[in-house]
Amino acid sequence: MSAETDDSGVLRSILPPEQVDRAFETCDNHGWKLLVAGAVVGVLPPLLGLEAGYFMTVLTEMYLFGVLALSWDIVGGQTGYPSFGNMAFFGIGAYTTAILTKDFAVAFPLAFLSAGVVATAFALIIGLIVLRLRGHYFAIATLGVLLAAQQVSRNLSITGGASGKILLQTPPGEVFYYVFLGILVLEAAVIYYLSSTRFGFVLNAIRDDEAKATAMGFNTTYYKTAAWGLAALFTGAAGGAYGLFNTFINPQTAYNAAWNVELIAMALLGGSGTVVGPIIGAFGLHTVIEIVESYAVGWQLVLLGLAIIGTVIAIPEGIVGALREYASEMDYYERGGMAATDETDAEPSDDGAPTGGDPQ
């Protein structure tokens, strides 16, 4: 992962280095406070009288995508196994809740929890197979899993076939607002906690050099399967809630391959391998997509494709990655990097415009 971010020139003109530096120090030391603050801010809107309606729905969807992007990042960003099939867990979760609540009259909370469990069970079985693959092969195999799951759902009768299921008896919209916010906060807390434990370190070690991690005596299969299961748990739960939130699911919406790309783009745009990056990316990109959806119907996927291409080419490390790079560069610059001429610092100004890549 050699960083070719020579964007420091543009960034330096926008953000004073000390502030960026300080912000990241703050984040590192006070991540939990940040998380609690975020949760409190998240809880406020309905209490302050924001009625169920358009903005409420947009916020709810933002949290949903936050969960999806963060879940993808556990395996894609932290462990380095780029999955194109996470939406399979989502779809399985969605169908689990739909079938349980509609055909078996199970109460929503129980159905919702089952969705996470069923998706995790599926992930562990599939994981045993696909996690043996790496790189291209893994990416395509997971895409195959997603499409196979979609086809199977389309052909079974219990899932309602191609026409799907309509779910009319659903909890009110506010419930989903808190459900998705809750999953997101819980997930961020879990990942933040794990990133300071051996579990998190081993995941990153697998990403950087799996052979070496194995040689050091870690059972990498166990770690990556666990990460995969964890991603499925949250994705499946989100899918379980989404089915009822949307009041309708069919194979197309439940196993949405375009969403799968969208959530990867979110994680990458924000900065994969971090906790805050995928969330920033999800909120930012969803806002943009929402705006495009309102003003230029039908073009949001064109934009998505272009956004992905732009991100990958301009800021492959994502917003957080680019900022962090910049901060550490400044650190180096100020505390003893003076003797050696750093090449990235030497010619920072010949950079194209797209770096700014609006964070929100």
Add this chain to the structure above:
Amino acid sequence: MAATQFVVNGLLVGALFAGIAVGFALIWGVVDIINLAHGEMVMLGGYTSYWTLTLITGNAEGSPLLFLATIPVAIGAMFVVGYALQRVLVSRVIGTDIFLTLLVTFGASIAIQQLALQAWSANPRAIQVSFANPSLTIAGIVVPKMKLVAFVGAIVLTAALYLFLQRTRTGRAIRAVSQNPEAAALVGIDVERTRAITFGVSSAIAGGIGAFVATILNIQPQMGLIYTLKSFVIVVFGGVGSIPGALVGGLLLGSVEELVAGFISTRWTLAVSFSLLIVLLVVKPKGLFGEGVSE
């Protein structure tokens, strides 16, 4: 008896899959990326042929010769698109994380697909060729004439690619780059240009076959992903970088799909293909003919 009929159908369609997969395998082998926009080249090729024919005749119907005349147009257009795709996008991410190359081509695939959707709507379209009916019957087996034409066309295009790679100077350069880009550069081959030509040629073959697809199956803007994945199945089966492998793989995949469609139901063909992909990846990732590539 029915089984023979299904296998014949499968072989006829399988040649198209094989031709598409050959291009996919070539890009994988030479440029070392998985081009997730490969299926879009098939789609665009089909549309190019469709619109060229419409331009000439007013509706997408024509004599066999007129239809065949549109194929060079599709091939030429797709060469340009493929060449540009490599030059403008892919060359910027080569050598970085493979995941980024996947994302760039997937991004291109989505953008192309959605632009096509905006331009031409989601309605499936097909090219009508006037001599298609009635079908031939050989020894009790029904052979639709257009499928036969498409079969021959796909084989011819694949063979032309093979000869191009074996006999021409550019072809040799392509093979050299696939084996060792650094060494190729040392002996004076312009690696970047060779890669762009590879991309162009692969896309051109896919586009040409897309025109045949438009005569026997439908074309619509979102068809691409399925063809990309089928190509992947075929290449994994046949082995990366092996044209005979891709040919055998394509014919086999076609037959398996037709057998599933015939004996079970057409609804299960895709599920079976994708499951086959996963099984193959796990059981035999190096393929039948491939020597195995490092990841």
